[in-house]
Amino acid sequence: xxxxxxxxxxxxxxxxxxxxxxxxxxxxxxxxxxxxxxxxxxxxxxxxxxxxxxxxxxxxxxxxxxxxxxxxxxxxxxxxxxxxxxxxxxxxxxxxxxxxxxxxxxxxxxxxxxxxxxxxxxxxxxxxxxxxxxxxxxxxxxxxxxxxxxxxxxxxxxxxxxxxxxxxxxxxxxxxxxxxxxxxxxxxxxxxxxxxxxxxxxxxxxxxxxxxxxxxxxxxxxxxxxxxxxxxxxxxxxxxxxxxxxxxxxxxxxxxxxxxxxxxxxxxxxxxxxxxxxxxxxxxxxxxxxxxxxxxxxxxxxxxxxxxxxxxxxxxxxxxxxxxxxxxxxxxxxxxxxxxxxxxxxxxxxxxx
Amino acid sequence: xxxxxxxxxxxxxxxxxxxxxxxxxxxxxxxxxxxxxxxxxxxxxxxxxxxxxxxxxxxxxxxxxxxxxxxxxxxxxxxxxxxxxxxxxxxxxxxxxxxxxxxxxxxxxxxxxxxxxxxxxxxxxxxxxxxxxxxxxxxxxxxxxxxxxxxxxxxxxxxxxxxxxxxxxxxxxxxxxxxxxxxxxxxxxxxxxxxxxxxxxxxxxxxxxxxxxxxxxxxxxxxxxxxxxxxxxxxxxxxxxxxxxxxxxxxxxxxxxxxxxxxxxxxxxxxxxxxxxxxxxxxxxxxxxxxxxxxxxxxxxxxxxxxxxxxxxxxxxxxxxxxxxxxxxxxxxxxxxxxxxxxxxxxxxxxxxxxxxxxxxxxxxxxxxxxxxxxxxxxxxxxxxxxxxxxxxxxxxxxxxxxxxxxxxxxxxxxxxxxxxxxxxxxxxxxxxxxxxxxxxxxxxxxxxxxxxxxxxxxxxx
Numbered sequence: 001x002x003x004x005x006x007x008x009x010x011x012x013x014x015x016x017x018x019x020x021x022x023x024x025x026x027x028x029x030x031x032x033x034x035x036x037x038x039x040x041x042x043x044x045x046x047x048x049x050x051x052x053x054x055x056x057x058x059x060x061x062x063x064x065x066x067x068x069x070x071x072x073x074x075x076x077x078x079x080x081x082x083x084x085x086x087x088x089x090x091x092x093x094x095x096x097x098x099x100x101x102x103x104x105x106x107x108x109x110x111x112x113x114x115x116x117x118x119x120x121x122x123x124x125x126x127x128x129x130x131x132x133x134x135x136x137x138x139x140x141x142x143x144x145x146x147x148x149x150x151x152x153x154x155x156x157x158x159x160x161x162x163x164x165x166x167x168x169x170x171x172x173x174x175x176x177x178x179x180x181x182x183x184x185x186x187x188x189x190x191x192x193x194x195x196x197x198x199x200x201x202x203x204x205x206x207x208x209x210x211x212x213x214x215x216x217x218x219x220x221x222x223x224x225x226x227x228x229x230x231x232x233x234x235x236x237x238x239x240x241x242x243x244x245x246x247x248x249x250x251x252x253x254x255x256x257x258x259x260x261x262x263x264x265x266x267x268x269x270x271x272x273x274x275x276x277x278x279x280x281x282x283x284x285x286x287x288x289x290x291x292x293x294x295x296x297x298x299x300x301x302x303x304x305x306x307x308x309x310x311x312x313x314x315x316x317x318x319x320x321x322x323x324x325x326x327x328x329x330x331x332x333x334x335x336x337x338x339x340x341x342x343x344x345x346x347x348x349x350x351x352x353x
Numbered sequence: 354x355x356x357x358x359x360x361x362x363x364x365x366x367x368x369x370x371x372x373x374x375x376x377x378x379x380x381x382x383x384x385x386x387x388x389x390x391x392x393x394x395x396x397x398x399x400x401x402x403x404x405x406x407x408x409x410x411x412x413x414x415x416x417x418x419x420x421x422x423x424x425x426x427x428x429x430x431x432x433x434x435x436x437x438x439x440x441x442x443x444x445x446x447x448x449x450x451x452x453x454x455x456x457x458x459x460x461x462x463x464x465x466x467x468x469x470x471x472x473x474x475x476x477x478x479x480x481x482x483x484x485x486x487x488x489x490x491x492x493x494x495x496x497x498x499x500x501x502x503x504x505x506x507x508x509x510x511x512x513x514x515x516x517x518x519x520x521x522x523x524x525x526x527x528x529x530x531x532x533x534x535x536x537x538x539x540x541x542x543x544x545x546x547x548x549x550x551x552x553x554x555x556x557x558x559x560x561x562x563x564x565x566x567x568x569x570x571x572x573x574x575x576x577x578x579x580x581x582x583x584x585x586x587x588x589x590x591x592x593x594x595x596x597x598x599x600x601x602x603x604x605x606x607x608x609x610x611x612x613x614x615x616x617x618x619x620x621x622x623x624x625x626x627x628x629x630x631x632x633x634x635x636x637x638x639x640x641x642x643x644x645x646x647x648x649x650x651x652x653x654x655x656x657x658x659x660x661x662x663x664x665x666x667x668x669x670x671x672x673x674x675x676x677x678x679x680x681x682x683x684x685x686x687x688x689x690x691x692x693x694x695x696x697x698x699x700x701x702x703x704x705x706x707x708x709x710x711x712x713x714x715x716x717x718x719x720x721x722x723x724x725x726x727x728x729x730x731x732x733x734x735x736x737x738x739x740x741x742x743x744x745x746x747x748x749x750x751x752x753x754x755x756x757x758x759x760x761x762x763x764x765x766x767x768x769x770x771x772x773x774x775x776x777x778x779x780x781x782x783x784x785x786x787x788x789x790x791x792x793x794x795x796x797x798x799x800x801x802x803x804x805x806x807x808x809x810x811x812x813x814x815x
Contacts, residue, residue: 020738022780025758030734030747156693186403189733190692190726190800195404202409 130261137257137267139165143327147201150193159193166200166327169256170208179204201328205255209322212251213336216318219247220345224311228304240310244268247314248321255325267324268317311345312338370462370480372422373813374626376677379633380490380566380653381559381574384685384727386450388633389459389487390434391727391797392806393418396461396483400795402803407465407814414464414478421460422484429457429487438728439791447786449751455577456488456623468815481813486623490632491571494653495616496624496660498569503605507589510569514554518645519565522557526550526588536595539603544586547604548573551588564635564642566653572615584611624660629809630677630718632657636684636702637781640764644771651705654682658709661718680718681808682706687800688726689781690761691744692733695800697764698724721808726800730784734758748784 094116102109146162167183170176183203187196226239249264319336323329330336377392379385395401396416402408421428433450440447463481467473498506511530514523529550533543552573558565559574568574572585579585587607595601634654639646661680684702687695702722703710710720731748736758745760762779764770771778790797 019775020741020743020760020763021775022762022778023738023760025736025738025745025760027747027756027758030736030745030758154696156696182403185795186401188729188798188800190688190695190729192692192696199403203403206410 133258134266137252140255140257140325140327143169144329147197147328150197153193156192159196163187163196163200166204169327170204175211176204176207179207197328201331201334205326205328206334208254209326209334209336212254212318212322213340215247215250215254216315216322216336217341217344219243219250219318220311220315220341223314224307224345226307227310228307236306236310240314244314244317247318251318251321252325255322255327257325267321308345312342315341315345369476370482371813372482372484373628373810374484374486375809376624376627376630377485377487377633378490378493378630379685380568380635381452382564382638383490383633383635385487385489385633386434386453387438388631388685388727389429389457389485390431390438390450391799391802392485393431393459393461394435395796395799395802396463396806398794398796400793401797401799402806404801404803405806405814406811407463407468408803410468412466412468412814414466416461416463419460419462419482421458422482423458426456426458426486429453429459429485431459438786438797440788441791447788447790449786453487454489454575456486456492458487459485461485463814465814481810483810486627488619488623489571489575490657491568491575492619493571493624493632493657493660494567494569495571496620497656498612498616499620503589503608504594506569506608507591510589511591513567519554519558523554526554530591533590533600535590535592535601535604536599538598539600541586543600544603544607547588547590548586552585564638564646565649566639566646567649567656568653570611570615572611579615583607584614587611625676627677629679629681630661631681631683631805631809633683633685634702634705635686636698636705637686637689637779640770640779641781643777647705647770651707654705655707655709658706658720661720678718679809680720681805682720682722683805684722684724686726686781687724688729688731688748689746689784690764691746693744694764695724697766700766701764701770723801723805723808725802725805727797727802728786728790729798729800730787736760746784748787751783751785753785 098109098112098116101112143162143165150159150162167180170180183199186199186203191199223240223243226243227236230236230239245264245268248267252258252264252267315338319338319341322336377385377389379388397418399408399413399416405413407413418431430453436442437445437448437450461483463483464478465481467476467479472479501509511527513519514527520527526547529547533547555568555573558568570585572579576582576585584607587604590601590604592601594605634650636650639650658680661677682702684698687698690698699722702724706720706722710722731746733744734747735742735744737743738760743760745758747756747758749756750759759780759782761781764779765772787798
């Protein structure tokens with residue numbers, strides 16, 4: 001999927017091409033090689049890479065949609081028809097209201113018509129916003145695939161568009177200006193694609209990782225404390241859900257995804273799937289320690305124990321969000337770990353008591 | 354002893370300092386001096402080391418030059434070389450520093466914060482004393498002599514000298530050999546004449562147009578402080594051992610003395626104390642020299658790898674054994690080719706190091722290869738030639754005033770570097786150091802110097 005426009009010269013001489021003996025040229029005839037790359041880094045022009053992959057469908061392409069069984073299809077039809085009916089009813093009602101308002105007086109009619117237009121425009125604006133947010137989210141996924149390809153490719157001079165897209169994502173952020181300047185300092189025309197991706201990773205994304213980690217810690221403490229102190233289970237649930245959703249949005253925004261509501265729900269949904277798997281695979285060690293910690297604390301106070309467990313759950317949601325939103329996947333060395341957060345959350349009971 | 358003396362001995366600061374000795378070597382013209390100069394300059398300024406973990410994670414505090422630990426080893430004159438490189442002296446142009454002869458040493462102390470939280474509570478700031486030991490690569494090639502007797506060595510050397518392209522260079526010396534009778538009574542004049550002819554032959558091997566790498570014994574071309582000593586007045590002989598008082602016996606005793614007093618002393622005084630080693634290799638120079646240069650370099654590299662095979666091979670263990678656990682083979686002057694060729698250059702070096710490397714991986718040190726440039730003096734550009742985009746380098750060649758754009762030939766990927774039917778496929782030119790080197794506060798520009806440092810010292814700086 002390399003775009004030939006970004007690849008001015010093939011990196012290896014094709015065997016068919018005529019062999020060129022060593023020679024010298026006039027100094028004026030040459031173009032700087034790193035043109036595309038450096039320009040992209042310096043200007044940070046286009047907002048996001050034009051989603052280079054037209055086939056990026058709504059659902060994750062790596063997980064083919066399972067064929068629905070007959071019963072599932074029936075449920076879908078049921079829900080669809082009910083929603084359609086409701087929409088139809090609301091539409092008819094609105095038209096009726098409009099007609100009656102005009103029948104009563106022209107002024108009332110105009111008022112209702114204006115309100116209706118306002119509502120319609122707001123709806124459209126909302127939808128457009130959501131659509132954009134979704135596109136941005138997908139752009140991040142594309143970036144991640146690009147990063148992987150560049151790292152494995154061992155080529156030179158094709159990382160320009162990737163670097164440009166990634167820096168463009170973070171150029172408007174005042175807190176990252178220092179990192180961007182450092183990055184421009186460090187990149188030279190001698191770096192190959194993999195090295196540029198590594199540089200972007202450590203100079204640009206590591207500070208963001210730190211911020212995200214801080215947010216996760218905060219959210220874990222929040223949920224732990226509220227669960228420990230709240231009087232009813234229902235309130236617990238609401239608070240935990242709301243806080244988790246907020247955390248996911250915060251983290252996504254940090255990495256430049258800024259998801260809308262639909263986007264966050266989608267993220268949360270994918271995360272739930274990930275969590276279920278992560279809970280089993282991440283490491284038996286974590287689970288054991290968590291369970292142990294949980295029981296000890298629960299012996300002191302059931303509510304406190306629940307708080308700690310909820311806090312850890314939130315932390316894990318946050319870490320999964322980091323994994324999903326990062327434009328360059330974590331490597332084995334910089335993978336965020338639950339250990340630190342767990343320590344922090346486990347000290348909460350002492351802080352509270 | 355008074356109490357104040359005791360606190361001096363048990364100074365907390367020095368107690369917690371770590372020492373590491375980094376050996377820098379390479380045959381002549383490989384760029385040792387420039388490498389050490391650029392390394393020290395970049396460590397002191399730390400502005401261009403994004404791939405050195407301690408710097409990129411913000412744990413690096415400062416580094417400075419300190420007095421070296423061994424008073425009997427000459428100091429590496431980093432200030433002098435740096436001022437030559439940057440043209441700092443008034444009225445002087447930037448130029449490559451003079452080559453150093455013999456061994457040199459320099460200590461750079463690096464202050465940093467330890468990476469792990471546990472270590473930080475014990476020791477908020479740690480210090481690493483990096484002792485850089487710079488010695489000629491010819492001395493490294495001497496180490497394999499320790500296991501060769503005079504007769505064996507003579508046989509191997511003569512066999513090599515009879516092959517192309519060495520046969521032409523060694524003609525005078527071999528002519529002398531044919532006339533002489535090793536069993537005849539020893540005469541000092543004959544020994545001197547033979548050694549002089551043999552030394553001339555070795556010097557001829559190192560000249561730029563042939564650039565052969567396998568030079569033994571190394572002190573003949575890099576005598577250091579032993580010029581004209583009887584230790585260096587011998588040469589390989591043909592034929593068999595002679596009786597007492599024969600020329601053969603004289604040469605043999607001098608060869609053994611050379612092994613004991615020069616090679617073994619270098620081993621115990623310097624080599625055995627090294628922790629890490631970087632071997633600089635001028636692969637581009639060998640490519641310029643042609644297929645013979647490459648083949649000779651491969652043989653020399655395989656020989657120079659032998660001392661790092663501690664563990665299984667055994668013959669090194671009886672002398673205390675070396676403790677080097679990481680060796681980096683670096684193809685220098687990577688800025689003489691366009692950047693997309695670096696991977697191919699590294700591939701070529703991998704082929705050269707080849708089999709020996711996997712053996713070492715198995716039973717000794719960790720070995721890595723890289724294409725680096727200690728000082729980057731060119732930039733990669735593209736130009737059009739007969740409808741094709743060619744990637745070239747732009748810089749000012751040594752001896753010229755105006756920059757030029759050079760297409761030096763392309764190193765093939767994973768293929769024979771010298772395809773049949775092509776005369777002189779490569780033309781790598783030496784370039785002058787850029788004019789504005791001294792004004793950059795970030796340190797000398799380089800290619801992958803930081804990654805080399807990360808491999809060599811990364812674990813010490815954690």
